[in-house]
Structure formats: structure tokens, C-alpha cells
Amino acid sequence: MIEQFRRTLRSHRSLLWLCAVIAVNQLGFGIIVPVVPLYAQSFGVSTAAIGLAVAVYGLGRLLFDLPMGQLAERYGRRTVLLLGGGLTAGGSLLCGFATTYEQLILFRFIAGIGAATVLTGGQVYLADISTPENRGRMTSVYMGFFIFAVGFGPTPGGIIADLFGMRAPFFAFAILGTLAGVIATTRLPETRGRSTGSQTAREPSPPFGETLRMLLRRPGFVLVGAIAFAQFFARTGAIFSVVPLLGANRLGLSASQIGVAFTIANVLNLALVSFSGLLVDRFGRKAVIVPGSLLSGLAFVAFTGADTYPLFVASTVLWGLAGGISSAAPTAYAADMAPRGANGVTMGVYRTLADAGYVVGPATLGLLADQYGPDTALIGTAALIVFVTVPFALYAPETMRRPGGVPRPVG
Numbered sequence: 001m002i003e004q005f006r007r008t009l010r011s012h013r014s015l016l017w018l019c020a021v022i023a024v025n026q027l028g029f030g031i032i033v034p035v036v037p038l039y040a041q042s043f044g045v046s047t048a049a050i051g052l053a054v055a056v057y058g059l060g061r062l063l064f065d066l067p068m069g070q071l072a073e074r075y076g077r078r079t080v081l082l083l084g085g086g087l088t089a090g091g092s093l094l095c096g097f098a099t100t101y102e103q104l105i106l107f108r109f110i111a112g113i114g115a116a117t118v119l120t121g122g123q124v125y126l127a128d129i130s131t132p133e134n135r136g137r138m139t140s141v142y143m144g145f146f147i148f149a150v151g152f153g154p155t156p157g158g159i160i161a162d163l164f165g166m167r168a169p170f171f172a173f174a175i176l177g178t179l180a181g182v183i184a185t186t187r188l189p190e191t192r193g194r195s196t197g198s199q200t201a202r203e204p205s206p207p208f209g210e211t212l213r214m215l216l217r218r219p220g221f222v223l224v225g226a227i228a229f230a231q232f233f234a235r236t237g238a239i240f241s242v243v244p245l246l247g248a249n250r251l252g253l254s255a256s257q258i259g260v261a262f263t264i265a266n267v268l269n270l271a272l273v274s275f276s277g278l279l280v281d282r283f284g285r286k287a288v289i290v291p292g293s294l295l296s297g298l299a300f301v302a303f304t305g306a307d308t309y310p311l312f313v314a315s316t317v318l319w320g321l322a323g324g325i326s327s328a329a330p331t332a333y334a335a336d337m338a339p340r341g342a343n344g345v346t347m348g349v350y351r352t353l354a355d356a357g358y359v360v361g362p363a364t365l366g367l368l369a370d371q372y373g374p375d376t377a378l379i380g381t382a383a384l385i386v387f388v389t390v391p392f393a394l395y396a397p398e399t400m401r402r403p404g405g406v407p408r409p410v411g
Contacts, residue, residue: 030153060112069348085181151266
């Protein structure tokens with residue numbers, strides 16, 4: 001598996017530099033993961049308001065995913081990635097200087113716009129340089145760097161917060177966001193309108209309205225969007241909001257202890273991501289998405305019984321296993337669904353559906369936790385995952401090509 005990972009990187013220099021951009025940017029994001037809810041709590045607000053501080057970052061992503069996909073089609077992928085690095089750096093720097101809760105909300109929104117720009121630009125670029133035959137493996141490499149960075153980040157983030165205060169991780173994120181923009185500008189070749197690994201990258205872009213209608217008429221695209229919504233709902237609402245507070249308030253864990261638990265889980269996630277890419281290209285997208293999603297639901301049930309630190313870590317490990325199994329598959333499935341010449345719009349729409357979960361999750365689960373306790377919020381998360389996974393398993397078509405190169409129908 002590791003050798004396959006290395007061969008893919010050696011064969012695709014553009015993929016290597018794209019992974020560097022995403023890894024640097026997401027390392028900064030990982031650094032602030034264990035800090036955001038605790039930093040928001042320092043302003044003396046409720047659990048629901050803490051959830052809003054997490055969710056507003058997703059709102060910036062939600063509102064700008066699709067515009068940034070269109071911007072990538074019009075002005076190029078590198079331009080979008082550079083813009084994203086600058087917005088991320090500026091928003092994060094301002095978060096570190098926030099003096100009121102209201103300022104924190106505004107600056108988190110700006111940083112969220114930066115995230116929409118970087119992540120949408122990165123996924124459009126990835127769709128450009130991959131083909132249906134290798135998309136699972138290339139996406140797994142991309143996700144491997146993404147997961148490693150986000151997973152490693154909480155440990156230094158917690159240590160930085162313990163040593164220098166809750167504001168310091170935001171300053172670190174600003175530096176890393178700037179570096180990501182520099183790498184994108186100086187190292188990535190532009191792929192808009194050029195011959196790349198993806199046939200769709202060479203096609204003229206169809207009108208936006210036509211592309212949107214085509215996508216929304218495809219049951220598989222809508223259902224994988226629902227899967228992505230549930231994944232982001234769970235990640236930001238449960239993992240980034242409810243679980244850290246559960247660890248701090250129920251178990252008395254420090255920011256660094258919570259960060260270490262997340263890092264352990266994400267290292268395991270990383271160890272499985274290359275294997276996931278091979279499974280996706282060999283057995284199909286659905287064969288990986290369905291069991292991975294159900295295992296994720298089980299992890300949130302496990303958190304409700306985590307009354308000691310080892311059980312807390314074990315629950316995060318289970319969540320990491322689930323993510324490692326299915327990390328590459330939904331993105332590969334969505335890219336498979338792209339009409340010719342519409343990678344930018346397709347991935348923008350897909351990320352919009354996903355980031356809707358990013359926005360709804362923290363606020364919804366924060367309210368549930370305030371009214372009924374964190375266990376109810378986590379059980380509700382597990383129920384949502386099952387609710388969207390079953391229709392996908394039953395009705396979404398497989399998009400992996402059959403032997404001989406004949407594509408399966410995509411609906």
C-alpha cells in the first residue's frame with residue numbers, strides 16, 4: 001500500500017505539489033481544531049453559541065464553494081488557490097486578535113471563505129489531473145496528505161494553546177495559509193483549458209444552469225451529496241464541537257489530551273487511506289462508501305459510553321478507522337459524475353452540499369446538547385448517518401468502469 005502511494009506520487013508531480021498546498025493549509029486548520037470551542041467558551045457564551053463559532057466557518061465555505069468553482073473555470077485554478085491562501089491567512093490573523101464574541105464570528109466567516117476557495121480549487125485541480133481509472137488512487141493520495149495534516153495538527157495546536165494561550169494557534173494558521181498560497185503560485189502548473197489527465201479538462205464548459213440541471217437529475221450525485229452532508233455534519237457538529245466539550249467537561253481533559261486523541265485517530269485514518277484508494281478503483285465507490293459510513297455512525301454511539309480517557313481515545317480510533325476506509329470514495333464518486341468540461345461547477349456544487357452539513361451540524365447539535373445532553377446529540381448524529389447511507393446503498397448507481405473500459409451508467 002505504501003509503495004503504491006509512493007508510485008502514484010512519483011508519476012504525478014502536479015499531484016505532489018497540490019498535496020503540499022493542501023497539507024500546509026490543513027495543518028493550520030488542524031492546529032485550531034481543539035482550540036475553537038474552548039476559545040469561543042472563553043467569551044462566556046452558551047454551548048449553542050460555541051457551535052455557531054464553529055458553524056460560521058462552514059457558512060463561509062457554503063456560500064462561496066460554488067462561486068469559487070465558477071471562478072476556477074473563468075480565471076484558473078492557481079488564481080483561486082492563491083486567493084484562498086490570502087483569505088485564510090487574513091481571517092485567521094483577525095481571529096487571533098478578536099476582543100469580542102461578535103468579532104470572532106465575523107473573522108471566522110472570513111476564514112471560512114478562504115477555506116472554500118482553497119478546498120474547492122484543490123478538488124477542481126484534482127479532478128483535472130485524474131481519470132476515472134486512477135481517480136480513487138489519486139484521491140486517496142490527496143486525502144492522505146489532507147488527513148495527516150488535519151490529524152497531526154491538533155497535537156501541536158493543543159501544546160501551543162497550553163504554552164502561549166488560546167489565540168496563538170490562530171496566528172500559526174495565518175502563517176501556514178500564507179505559505180500554502182505561495183506554493184500554489186510558484187509550483188503548480190495551470191490546468192484550466194489544458195490537456196491533462198482528465199478528458200473533461202479539455203472540453204469547453206457548458207452553461208452553469210445546464211450543468212446544474214444535469215447534476216440534480218442524477219440520483220447518484222444527489223445521494224453522494226447527502227452522504228457528504230452527513231459526514232460534514234458529523235465532523236463539525238460532533239467531532240469539532242460536542243466531543244471536545246464532552247472530553248473537557250465530563251472527563252476533565254486538557255486541550256492537549258483532546259488533541260492527542262484526535263491525532264491518534266487520524267494517524268490510523270492515514271494508514272488506511274492508500275488501501276481505501278485501491279479498494280475504490282478495484283471494487284467500486286459504493287463498496288467502500290457504505291461500510292465506511294455505517295462504521296462512522298457506530299463511532300458516535302461509542303462516544304456516549306466513553307467515561308474514561310482510554311474509552312474516549314478508543315472512540316476516536318473507531319471514528320478514524322471509518323474515515324480511513326471511505327475517505328477517497330465520495331469525492332471520486334462526485335468527480336465521476338461531472339459532465340464534460342464542468343469539473344469546476346460539479347465540485348463546487350458537491351462541496352456546497354457537503355458544507356451545508358458543516359453549517360447545520362454545529363448549531364443543531366449545540367442546541368441538542370444544551371437541551372438534552374451530549375449523548376442525545378451524538379445518537380442523533382449516528383441516526384442521520386444511517387438515514388442517508390441506506391438510500392445511497394439501495395439507489396445510487398456504481399460509477400466505476402467495467403473491465404474493458406465501458407463506463408457504468410451514472411443515472
